[in-house]
Amino acid sequence: MTPALGETKTLGETRTLGLPRTLGLALVFIWFFIGGIAHFVFTELEMKIVPPSLPEPRLLVLVSGALELIGALGILFSPTRRIAGWGLILLTIAVTPANIFMWQHPHLFPEVPYWALTLRLPLQLLLLACIWWSTKAPEGR
Secondary structure: OOOOOOEEEEOOEEEEOOHHHHHHHHHHHHHHHHHHHHHHHOHHHHHOOOOOOOOOHHHHHHHHHHHHHHHHHHOOOHHHHHHHHHHHHHHHHHOHHHHHHHHHOHHHOOOOOHHHHHHHHHHHHHHHHHHHHHHOOOOOO
């Protein structure tokens, strides 16, 4: 049987990740699962944050949404957790230009307070740390 969220299987034994890492995984899952769905439900809105220098905003939004969903599902299972985690890390880095674009052009996003646009960048670093920490292989005991 494949270990699920909160467990990992190494060398034939199943280990519990512990409550903090399980909560970290849950946070990462919820963040990317809801975010991925939003890319499909609110495509036009998501397209607004794609910097104009990038081609095919609709395609970028839909592909990044699909990758968010795949990554969110991938972290639920021990065999795919680490690679899905690295995929979400790379995806988070890849969408950083959109976050910077929003921060640099707050007048285009009047519905979002400037403090939220500013806070989003350091929170992205915390998200990256949470993805890395919660999806890494547990240390042997």
